[in-house]
Amino acid sequence: MSDKVIKDTIITSSVKMSEGIYSMWLKEEEIAKAAKPGQFVSLYCKEGSQLLPRPISICEIDKKQGLVRLVYRVAGKGTLEFSNMQAGDSIKIMGPLGNGFTLEGKKVILIGGGIGIPPMLELAKSLDANVQVVLGYRDGDLFLKEEFEPYGTVYVSTEDGSVGTKGNVIDAINENNLEADMIFSCGPTPMLKGVKAYAMKNGIKAQISLEEKMACGIGACLACVCKSKEKDSHTNVNNKRICKDGPVFYVEEIDL
Amino acid sequence: MNMKVNIAGVEWNNPVTVASGTFGSGKEYGEFVDLNKIGAITTKGVANVPWPGNPTPRIAETYGGMINAIGLQNPGIDLFCQRDIPYLQKFADTKIIVNVCGKSTEDYCEVVERLADEKVDMLEINISCPNVKEGGIAFGQDPKAVEAITKEMKKRAKQPVIMKLSPNVTNIAEMALAAEAGGADALSLINTLTGMKIDINRRTFALANKTGGLSGPAIKPVAVRMVYQVAQAVSIPIIGMGGIMNAEDALEFIMAGANAVSIGTANFHNPKVTEEVIAGIESFMKENNIKDINDLVGCVK
Numbered sequence: 001m002s003d004k005v006i007k008d009t010i011i012t013s014s015v016k017m018s019e020g021i022y023s024m025w026l027k028e029e030e031i032a033k034a035a036k037p038g039q040f041v042s043l044y045c046k047e048g049s050q051l052l053p054r055p056i057s058i059c060e061i062d063k064k065q066g067l068v069r070l071v072y073r074v075a076g077k078g079t080l081e082f083s084n085m086q087a088g089d090s091i092k093i094m095g096p097l098g099n100g101f102t103l104e105g106k107k108v109i110l111i112g113g114g115i116g117i118p119p120m121l122e123l124a125k126s127l128d129a130n131v132q133v134v135l136g137y138r139d140g141d142l143f144l145k146e147e148f149e150p151y152g153t154v155y156v157s158t159e160d161g162s163v164g165t166k167g168n169v170i171d172a173i174n175e176n177n178l179e180a181d182m183i184f185s186c187g188p189t190p191m192l193k194g195v196k197a198y199a200m201k202n203g204i205k206a207q208i209s210l211e212e213k214m215a216c217g218i219g220a221c222l223a224c225v226c227k228s229k230e231k232d233s234h235t236n237v238n239n240k241r242i243c244k245d246g247p248v249f250y251v252e253e254i255d256l
Numbered sequence: 257m258n259m260k261v262n263i264a265g266v267e268w269n270n271p272v273t274v275a276s277g278t279f280g281s282g283k284e285y286g287e288f289v290d291l292n293k294i295g296a297i298t299t300k301g302v303a304n305v306p307w308p309g310n311p312t313p314r315i316a317e318t319y320g321g322m323i324n325a326i327g328l329q330n331p332g333i334d335l336f337c338q339r340d341i342p343y344l345q346k347f348a349d350t351k352i353i354v355n356v357c358g359k360s361t362e363d364y365c366e367v368v369e370r371l372a373d374e375k376v377d378m379l380e381i382n383i384s385c386p387n388v389k390e391g392g393i394a395f396g397q398d399p400k401a402v403e404a405i406t407k408e409m410k411k412r413a414k415q416p417v418i419m420k421l422s423p424n425v426t427n428i429a430e431m432a433l434a435a436e437a438g439g440a441d442a443l444s445l446i447n448t449l450t451g452m453k454i455d456i457n458r459r460t461f462a463l464a465n466k467t468g469g470l471s472g473p474a475i476k477p478v479a480v481r482m483v484y485q486v487a488q489a490v491s492i493p494i495i496g497m498g499g500i501m502n503a504e505d506a507l508e509f510i511m512a513g514a515n516a517v518s519i520g521t522a523n524f525h526n527p528k529v530t531e532e533v534i535a536g537i538e539s540f541m542k543e544n545n546i547k548d549i550n551d552l553v554g555c556v557k
């Protein structure tokens with residue numbers, strides 16, 4: 001049997017972190033127990049016209065208390081509904097889903113861009129390595145940045161140059177002359193393309209976490225595929241299911 | 257109380273199956289429901305060779321539904337026979353329905369011939385998928401083509417043949433009659449209704465394929481109407497589907513004339529929905545003192 005569950009769970013806290021960004025802790029012992037950094041959960045809307053579950057990455061896991069933390073941006077109707085929920089409310093959730101990151105490397109760079117930053121937090125906590133964190137933001141609204149500081153050296157890039165390196169995460173890596181034997185990354189596709197190019201050029205192994213529109217979230221419907229270099233053993237064609245075989249892939253496995 | 261139904265000589269333990277393409281070959285949902293409790297499992301469409309499907313995004317949510325253009329991605333009949341059929345055979349109480357797709361009559365024939373010696377209970381021929389440009393829909397929109405392809409399938413199939421009809425036609429009863437004339441053992445309907453969604457912020461289509469098939473509760477009234485019209489026209493069994501979310505919805509289809517029902521998009525919203533629908537039909541029967549599910553079939557005239 002699997003370690004996936006689907007359940008109504010209780011929200012133990014729900015707070016606004018900054019404009020449009022929310023943080024929520026859920027009491028779900030089984031998911032907390034089974035979850036790994038880089039995995040995600042599906043959240044179900046109460047509004048019946050919104051049928052599909054919303055995939056959200058696991059940001060932190062508190063195994064002792066059986067809690068899971070999600071940090072998300074209000075992007076549409078579903079996330080808006082979640083943001084209006086309060087501690088004590090219940091929410092239906094399925095998880096943990098996907099493969100998660102493989103913990104490896106001695107000197108690593110974690111690269112998070114925008115709403116791809118949250119899953120890097122549990123990863124930073126879990127790695128037994130020299131951790132460098134590079135966070136890419138649009139502007140000076142540096143949500144979650146301070147929470148990374150206990151786990152590694154944090155570097156920031158902002159598009160508007162208000163904090164840290166002006167530009168993107170690769171600019172920040174170059175400006176600070178960062179070196180690594182392993183890269184982990186999550187963020188918008190253009191950023192991941194940049195990370196892939198950087199990792200390939202410098203011969204650094206890299207794991208990236210991808211996004212795609214999902215329906216089932218468990219590998220049944222083939223909505224969420226990405227192009228793979230090799231023929232996938234399950235699909236028998238050159239694509240892989242992000243929800244099941246991912247969301248984390250080695251850069252050389254896939255075409256972005 | 258009897259929940260068993262007989263679809264073209266194949267006895268299902270209850271009238272519930274899953275809609276092709278929403279449930280894979282059962283394995284993933286088997287982590288949430290007991291596959292032995294479902295009357296039959298209908299697999300994702302399978303072709304003679306592997307198909308890579310369409311570019312992403314392949315799906316988009318719409319009000320009370322979704323549009324999809326998966327493009328019938330499938331691993332091809334060889335791997336399917338090696339892996340998926342043996343997996344499904346482990347569920348001895350559940351019938352196996354293999355959904356077949358193709359780009360030409362020859363493609364369909366090849367798959368059906370290949371399945372002749374496999375231990376599967378029924379074949380469902382998808383002549384109605386709107387997402388494949390080469391063939392698919394053309395078969396399903398012309399009564400002569402429906403009759404012709406049905407005949408070809410019947411010539412080759414060892415198992416009973418279910419023809420799956422497209423709703424994207426002016427007169428669904430005409431298509432149903434054509435399939436019946438071609439020798440179909442049963443019909444299933446409806447497949448998805450062709451739809452479109454535009455992302456106004458990006459000023460693009462929500463799907464890479466531009467159009468996609470609309471499914472989910474948004475299409476249910478159309479589906480119930482079509483099942484009713486087809487039930488009035490033909491005398492072969494009907495598997496009804498389109499937006500079934502719960503037992504009440506399933507009962508609407510049965511009362512409109514469906515001998516069995518199929519649950520698709522609802523699985524995405526509630527992975528346990530199949531078992532819940534079966535239990536819900538049973539309690540409805542108890543409460544209303546109905547001894548045999550077959551007594552409800554087409555009871556609304």
Ligand SMILES: Cc1cc2nc3c(=O)[nH]c(=O)nc-3n(C[C@H](O)[C@H](O)[C@H](O)COP(=O)(O)OP(=O)(O)OC[C@H]3O[C@@H](n4cnc5c(N)ncnc54)[C@H](O)[C@@H]3O)c2cc1C
Nearest residue numbers: 052054055056057071072073075076077078079211212213
């Ligand atoms: C593996 C994975 C992990 C994710 N982790 C996070 C996270 O930790 N924090 C966070 O804020 N967001 C995350 N996202 C993105 C998040 O799923 C979407 O922002 C969210 O689904 C939007 O839902 P909505 O109802 O508010 O928006 P709407 O636009 O109303 O949603 C309509 C439909 O599109 C889907 N959708 C919209 N945007 C996306 C997207 N970017 N990716 C996938 N599906 C989308 C929705 O799920 C829904 O089915 C993740 C996505 C994936 C695939």
Ligand SMILES: Cc1cc2nc3c(=O)[nH]c(=O)nc-3n(C[C@H](O)[C@H](O)[C@H](O)COP(=O)(O)O)c2cc1C
Nearest residue numbers: 275276277301324382446447471472498499520521
């Ligand atoms: C993601 C998805 C994939 C589908 N794939 C197939 C398919 O491979 N073959 C087929 O005959 N129908 C396919 N369908 C159509 C369904 O089997 C069903 O006819 C339709 O979705 C209506 O039922 P529903 O509203 O319960 O989903 C698919 C539907 C969806 C949503």
Ligand code: FES
Nearest residue numbers: 215217221222243
């Ligand atoms: S969302 Fe269904 S296979 Fe990934």
